[in-house]
Structures are given as C-alpha cells and as structure tokens.
Amino acid sequence: MTTAPAAGRTRRRDDTGRPWLPGRWAAAAVGLVAVGVTIGLAELLSALGVWAGVLHAASSPVTALGGAFIQLTPEWLKEFAIRQFGQHDKDALRVGMGLTLVLVALLVGLVARRSPRTALALTGALVAVALAAVWTRTGTGPADGVPVLLGGAAGAVLLVLAFRRTVPASGPGAAGAAEQVAAEVSPRPGSAPVAARAAGTDRRHFFRVAGVGVVAAAAAGALARWVPSSAAVADSRARFRVPAPADAQTVPAGTSLGVEGQQPWITPTTDFYRVDTAFAVPSLTTDAWRLQVHGMVERPLELSFDDLLAREQIQRTITLTCVSNEVGGDLVGNATWVGARIDDLLAEVRPAAGADCVLCTSVDGFTLTAPLSALTDGRDALLAVGMNGEPLPVEHGFPVRMVVPGLYGYVSACKWVVDMKVSTFAAETAYWTARGWAPQGPIRLSSRIDVPRGFAQYRAGEQIVLAGVAWAQQHGIRAVQLQVDDGPWRDAELGAVPSEDTWVQWRWAWTATPGLHTVRVRAVDRDGTVQDEAVRPPFPSGSTGYDSRSITVS
Numbered sequence: 366m367t368t369a370p371a372a373g374r375t376r377r378r379d380d381t382g383r384p385w386l387p388g389r390w391a392a393a394a395v396g397l398v399a400v401g402v403t404i405g406l407a408e409l410l411s412a413l414g415v416w417a418g419v420l421h422a423a424s425s426p427v428t429a430l431g432g433a434f435i436q437l438t439p440e441w442l443k444e445f446a447i448r449q450f451g452q453h454d455k456d457a458l459r460v461g462m463g464l465t466l467v468l469v470a471l472l473v474g475l476v477a478r479r480s481p482r483t484a485l486a487l488t489g490a491l492v493a494v495a496l497a498a499v500w501t502r503t504g505t506g507p508a509d510g511v512p513v514l515l516g517g518a519a520g521a522v523l524l525v526l527a528f529r530r531t532v533p534a535s536g537p538g539a540a541g542a543a544e545q546v547a548a549e550v551s552p553r554p555g556s557a558p559v560a561a562r563a564a565g566t567d568r569r570h571f572f573r574v575a576g577v578g579v580v581a582a583a584a585a586g587a588l589a590r591w592v593p594s595s596a597a598v599a600d601s602r603a604r605f606r607v608p609a610p611a612d613a614q615t616v617p618a619g620t621s622l623g624v625e626g627q628q629p630w631i632t633p634t635t636d637f638y639r640v641d642t643a644f645a646v647p648s649l650t651t652d653a654w655r656l657q658v659h660g661m662v663e664r665p666l667e668l669s670f671d672d673l674l675a676r677e678q679i680q681r682t683i684t685l686t687c688v689s690n691e692v693g694g695d696l697v698g699n700a701t702w703v704g705a706r707i708d709d710l711l712a713e714v715r716p717a718a719g720a721d722c723v724l725c726t727s728v729d730g731f732t733l734t735a736p737l738s739a740l741t742d743g744r745d746a747l748l749a750v751g752m753n754g755e756p757l758p759v760e761h762g763f764p765v766r767m768v769v770p771g772l773y774g775y776v777s778a779c780k781w782v783v784d785m786k787v788s789t790f791a792a793e794t795a796y797w798t799a800r801g802w803a804p805q806g807p808i809r810l811s812s813r814i815d816v817p818r819g820f821a822q823y824r825a826g827e828q829i830v831l832a833g834v835a836w837a838q839q840h841g842i843r844a845v846q847l848q849v850d851d852g853p854w855r856d857a858e859l860g861a862v863p864s865e866d867t868w869v870q871w872r873w874a875w876t877a878t879p880g881l882h883t884v885r886v887r888a889v890d891r892d893g894t895v896q897d898e899a900v901r902p903p904f905p906s907g908s909t910g911y912d913s914r915s916i917t918v919s
C-alpha cells in the first residue's frame with residue numbers, strides 16, 4: 366500500500382519498501398489474461414443477448430472481427446487463402462486472428478509492466494477496433510456494442526488491479542513508472558526485510574488478480590459455449606456460402622404482374638411465414654450436422670455437410686404451404702431453394718420393397734412422415750441449404766431442411782433434418798399425425814385475393830383491380846376465375862411461372878356498377894379440376910372454400 370506520497374522523483378519509494386515489479390513473462394501472461402477476460406465476457410454477454418433475442422449475432426467480437434476481416438481482405442489474398450488452404454481457409458483465418466490477438470495481448474501485458482496507462486490505451490484501441498467491427502456488420506445496432514464495451518471494461522479493471530502497485534500514487538504516470546523501474550534495479554540497502562515483505566504482499570496480490578482473471582475468462586468462455594450456441598450457429602451460417610447450383614431453373618419474365626399491394630412473387634425471406642414446434646430455435650452448425658439415412662434400406666449411409674455439398678446442387682423455386690393455412694391466409698410462401706435431390710440419395714440407399722414412408726427427424730426431435738413415393742417419383746424434392754440466395758435462416762432450418770413440392774409442410778418440409786428412416790406408415794406416427802392430422806398431406810388447389818385487402822369502396826365507373834395468387838403444386842394452374850355476386854365466372858390474367866410447383870399471380874380488372882358486391886375467386890388446375898367450394902377448416906387435411914371480398918361501389 367502506498368501510504369505516503371513519494372517525495373522525490375528519483376527516489377520514488379515509500380516506507381513500505383520498493384514496489385515489486387512483475388517479471389516480463391508474468392506481465393505478458395497477465396496481458397493475455399486481461400484480453401481473455403475481455404473476449405470471454407464479451408462472448409458470454411453476446412451469446413446471452415443473442416439467445417434472449419435482444420442482440421445481433423455479430424455482437425460477438427470474434428464473429429464481428431472475423432466478418433470484418435473477410436470483408437477487408439483484398440480479393441487476391443482471399444484467392445491465395447482459398448488456393449493454399451482450400452476448404453480450410455476459414456480455419457486459417459481463425460488461427461491467424463487468434464495468433465494476432467495473442468500477440469497483442471502479450472504486448473499489452475509487457476507494456477503494462479512499464480506503463481499501465483499505455484496498456485490501458487492499447488486495450489482501449491483494441492476495444493475500439495472490435496466495436497468498429499461490430500457496428501460495421503449489417504444489421505447491428507448501438508446495443509450490439511455493449512458486450513465488447515463491458516468486456517473491455519472488465520479487462521481494463523483487471524489490468525489496473527494487477528499493476529496497481531506499480532502505479533505511483535501521484536506524479537506523472539508513465540514517466541513515474543519508468544523511474545520506478547530504474548529505481549528498482551538499485552535497491553536501497555538496509556530496507557531489505559521491509560522490501561521483501563512489501564514485495565511479497567504485492568506479488569501475492571498480482572497473482573491473485575491474475576488467477577481470478579484466468580478463472581473468470583475460462584468460466585465466461587465456457588459459459589458462452591454452453592449458452593445454447595446460437596452465436597456459434599450464426600457464425601457457422603455467416604461462414605457458409607451457398608454453392609452455385611449446377612442446375613438452375615430459368616425463371617421466365619412476367620412472374621410478377623406488378624399490381625400495387627400484391628405480394629411479390631418471390632416472398633422475401635424476412636416475410637416468409639414460419640411454423641414449427643421449436644420453442645428455442647435449434648442450434649446446429651454445419652460442422653455438427655450429420656444426416657443418417659437408414660431403416661428399410663440396403664445400404665444405409667451417413668452424410669456430413671461437406672458430403673451433402675459434394676452432391677449436385679440444383680436450384681428450384683417452390684411454393685411452400687402450411688396445412689394450417691386458412692382460406693385467404695398467409696401461411697404460404699414462395700422461395701428459391703438450392704439443395705441436393707432427395708430421390709438420388711434414396712436411390713443410393715435402395716429402399717426395400719414394402720417401404721412406403723420416410724420418417725424424418727429434426728435435431729430437436731420433431732418428426733414427420735413423408736410418403737416415399739413423393740420423395741422418389743422425380744419431383745424436385747430437396748435437401749435444401751439455400752433460400753433466396755442465402756444460407757437457410759436458422760428459423761427456416763439451418764443448415765439443412767427438406768423441401769418437397771406438392772406436400773404440406775407437416776409431412777414434408779422437415780427443418781434442421783438429421784435423420785431419414787425409410788419405413789412404413791403402418792409402423793410410424795409422427796408429431797402431427799399422432800395428433801390426428803392426415804398421414805397423407807397433398808396441398809389442396811387454392812387461390813387467394815391480395816388486392817383489395819379488406820372492405821373496399823369505389824366510385825361507379827371506376828376500374829377496380831383485383832389481384833392475388835393461386836397454387837396447385839405438382840399440378841399447375843390452368844385458370845383463375847372471378848365471380849361478382851351470382852354472375853358468370855370470368856378468367857383472370859395470369860403471371861408466368863417456371864414450373865407447376867410455384868404459385869401463380871393473377872389480376873382481374875372490373876368496372877363496377879353501384880351497390881354492394883361480393884367478389885369470389887377460384888382456381889382451376891391443369892387437369893381441369895376446379896377448386897373445392899365446400900368450406901372446410903384446416904384440420905385434418907387442409908382448408909377448402911373460396912376467398913372473397915365485399916366491395917361497395919357508390
């Protein structure tokens with residue numbers, strides 16, 4: 366304890382004896398501990414924040430710095446890294462980043478030995494760099510800087526506590542500390558017992574602080590990993606680039622009719638409906654993902670994510686539909702998926718005769734039974750890794766989900782899929798079928814009015830434009846028809862589509878006569894089947910009935 370301010374600048378000692386100065390290695394190690402505490406705490410706070418849904422994944426300094434580094438790396442260096450390290454270019458990045466941090470941390474400790482203030486300034490600079498990385502990631506906000514700031518504060522406190530004894534109680538800090546060092550090398554004769562005692566106290570303090578720091582950093586780091594690893598998943602997702610498909614469907618011009626208020630033909634990923642039983646979104650990284658394909662098969666197999674990517678990737682636009690969608694509802698969306706064909710995969714494992722279903726299990730235990738025929742009849746059933754040009758969002762099944770045209774999601778679209786067991790409907794029940802939903806779930810022919818949204822008022826003589834979508838996955842839409850009151854059914858204009866597996870936009874213009882009218886919509890598929898008019902609820906096999914609007918013309 367510095368009980369009396371030092372009198373002279375050259376003899377900066379007090380009556381407790383000369384302050385003990387940690388050795389270089391000890392100092393460097395404490396620098397490591399301080400940076401460890403900073404990163405450990407920041408990672409923990411970030412993981413908790415992401416888990417609680419209040420922070421962005423890039424609030425993690427490691428994620429943010431990695432992202433910033435990749436972004437700032439010049440193209441030639443990236444190419445070099447990919448050439449040198451191939452698949453492991455991200456590991457090389459991680460090792461490089463880790464080494465850099467270790468070096469900076471050692472430097473902080475060494476500097477702190479001489480000048481704690483400079484070390485603090487260095488820590489501040491490190492925090493500033495991490496903050497810049499966090500805040501330049503797309504989607505982050507001011508709050509995402511909190512983990513780094515608090516982590517940095519903790520690291521700074523540790524440095525101050527550890528090196529406090531060598532900070533002069535008064536006088537110019539850095540210069541004073543340097544003088545202390547100078548003074549230390551020529552110990553005052555005769556003060557040895559006191560000095561030894563004081564030095565012992567200081568040393569104990571120093572190592573106690575360092576020890577607490579090590580434990581804190583390790584605990585924070587371990588906890589951060591243990592917090593359902595959404596940060597790790599976000600990191601895994603950020604590092605995955607959807608492969609260029611070997612076979613990409615061409616989408617014709619004119620899919621969108623461009624009516625104001627109409628939903629876009631491709632549903633933006635952020636607007637895509639989400640339905641699942643997952644309370645907390647499962648955390649599965651590409652590294653951890655494995656798919657078991659087994660059951661009634663000749664050659665069971667296991668796929669890693671790399672194995673999956675090594676298979677031919679195809680790109681298809683497919684409209685997904687939830688069986689719970691009400692007439693006119695929005696539990697339906699159209700997206701462009703990239704993935705590997707499921708029929709090829711099943712052909713390789715060779716299902717046994719008599720098998721008629723595939724029990725698909727998600728990493729969180731959700732199950733569904735998909736008809737084996739739908740997965741092997743040549744339709745574009747996919748193990749998808751990409752959605753609208755991006756890796757699957759975590760809530761839509763990252764890293765791998767199923768997409769099967771023509772079947773409702775509850776019997777086909779297993780998200781976070783890790784297990785496919787070829788079996789029989791007689792032997793299996795799945796999550797929803799156990800609750801009474803139909804074992805077979807073909808999507809019902811349906812249509813919807815998007816414009817106008819609800820009750821609408823128009824003036825007599827004004828042209829009223831109605832618009833919406835219709836879908837009949839695996840069958841295709843031949844016509845969409847509209848009926849005013851009890852009048853004849855009239856054909857709407859249809860948008861272009863690349864296949865029968867997507868919804869079709871429609872548009873119909875009508876010049877109104879005064880009065881209150883009801884307009885109804887129905888679709889006809891390519892087989893000539895007319896949409897079912899009977900009103901049915903979604904349970905147990907999908908809603909039916911016509912969507913309609915009341916329109917007042919005055």
Ligand SMILES: Nc1nc2c(c(=O)[nH]1)N[C@H]1C(S)=C(S)[C@@H](COP(=O)(O)O)O[C@H]1N2
Binds near residue numbers: 637727731761
């Ligand atoms: N693991 C898992 N996959 C699942 C579900 C689920 O609850 N858990 N729900 C299914 C249902 S009912 C539908 S409609 C679709 C919805 O997919 P989306 O959330 O990506 O729109 O996912 C299907 N896959």
Ligand SMILES: [Mo]
Binds near residue numbers: 773774775
């Ligand atoms: Mo669903």
